Amino acid sequence: MLIDMHTHTSVFSTDSNLLPHESLARAAERGLDGVVLTEHDVIWAADRAARLAEQVGILVLPGIEVTTELGHVLVYGVTEPFPRITDSKRLRDYCDERDALMYLAHPARDPGLRVPREAMELFDGVEGLNGCDGPLQNQSASSRGRTRPLPPIGGSDSHALHEVATAATEFEARIRSLDDLMKALRSGDYRPATLPY
Ligand SMILES: [Zn+2]
Numbered sequence: 206m207l208i209d210m211h212t213h214t215s216v217f218s219t220d221s222n223l224l225p226h227e228s229l230a231r232a233a234e235r236g237l238d239g240v241v242l243t244e245h246d247v248i249w250a251a252d253r254a255a256r257l258a259e260q261v262g263i264l265v266l267p268g269i270e271v272t273t274e275l276g277h278v279l280v281y282g283v284t285e286p287f288p289r290i291t292d293s294k295r296l297r298d299y300c301d302e303r304d305a306l307m308y309l310a311h312p313a314r315d316p317g318l319r320v321p322r323e324a325m326e327l328f329d330g331v332e333g334l335n336g337c338d339g340p341l342q343n344q345s346a347s348s349r350g351r352t353r354p355l356p357p358i359g360g361s362d363s364h365a366l367h368e369v370a371t372a373a374t375e376f377e378a379r380i381r382s383l384d385d386l387m388k389a390l391r392s393g394d395y396r397p398a399t400l401p402y
């Protein structure tokens with residue numbers, strides 16, 4: 206299944222002019238099976254995301270892109286309203302309490318924000334493919350107590366219509382819910398996928 210793990214809309218991201226139904230219709234047309242809405246520091250209510258999913262006929266799940274002192278962090282597995290955490294260690298605690306996963310977003314975009322090696326241990330993985338940036342290879346997440354970090358994810362980071370579904374993550378498992386997505390992420394059985402226009 207192809208799921209775009211990183212998308213924005215004009216509803217909650219002021220840097221986007223993309224209406225949700227427009228974006229999702231284009232994503233469906235481009236062959237995606239699902240999309241995770243990852244607005245800046247705001248989580249879509251799960252029932253609202255589900256209503257959109259019904260309208261467009263693909264999976265629509267809530268996630269979030271959190272702004273921290275280490276840069277942007279994609280979080281999956283949280284559905285309640287986000288309390289605006291900006292400290293990466295506090296965000297890690299918050300995610301651990303909820304069994305949520307943290308991926309460092311577009312790690313190569315801003316060289317000034319390069320994350321120190323020891324801080325990489327906060328993340329479960331990194332975004333290795335970003336539709337706005339291409340392949341991002343300059344950081345690899347540390348182990349977080351495992352022998353290997355989770356594999357990199359891919360997402361479009363779409364803020365405008367022409368950016369929709371340029372990148373995604375290809376999962377082996379069938380995903381129909383946020384629980385399924387979390388299981389699939391933890392299994393590590395997935396890889397970033399480019400979707401050329
Ligand atoms: Zn970002």
Ligand SMILES: [Zn+2]
Binds near residue numbers: 270
């Ligand atoms: Zn983004």
